[in-house]
Amino acid sequence: MMGHWPLTVLVTSLLWATCRTAPAQCHFNSQALCEYEGRSYSLGESWMESGCIQCTCLHPVGVGCCETVHRPVDFPAWCEVRVEALTCTVRLVQSADPRLPCVSHGNSLDPSHGTLGMQLGR
Template sequence: MDPKASHGVMMMIFMASLVWMKCSAAPMECHFNSQALCEYDGKQYSMGESWMEQGCVQCTCLHPVGVGCCETVHRPVDFPPWCEVRVESLTCQVTLVMTSDPRQRCIPGEENNIDPRHGALNMKLG
């Protein structure tokens, strides 16, 4: 297979993986940069090699056509407005925490996670 065809096949595989990841249940951000070099943190990478960048982003060298990168974390999308998503950058661990007190975990559906804007009333509708 000539080099141009080989690069075309690699590009199609990468684009197909982006589509698959976008269509899966957990949203993940991906991007492709045709101007990027296969280099990170002073190290050179060759065709097909991958590395992990800050922010839980995995990149793959598609030399000479560029670099493709995708988030590796699955962020929740359906949670109460008084909760927020936190991503631990070293471990890439995702947790839901209370917006008012990020030290407390937010577990939707549990009694201790009543909307804090309701104060002490926290009345249940019958």
């Protein structure tokens, strides 16, 4: 058991380094292989999976993956989050018509700031 300590420190460091720039959800899979779309990866190598998920090979202990987009959590019920898969950008759009941006009182809501741009009703 003591022999795994250096490997555990390395795995934790690599996963932290991969995910530290994007405070999003991360997961670790000890059963996963360091392969994606027919390509094999070595220890420390990263790749981007569909859905804007960045994964890092932590061979021989598994694969660590983190979302790379910042999803807003505080916005009106009539809005929804859309993630552009090719550019990994996030937009808030109207649920009734996703072609239109989420707007309140003439101000476009910034998805990175939730409802900060909204004026409260009196």
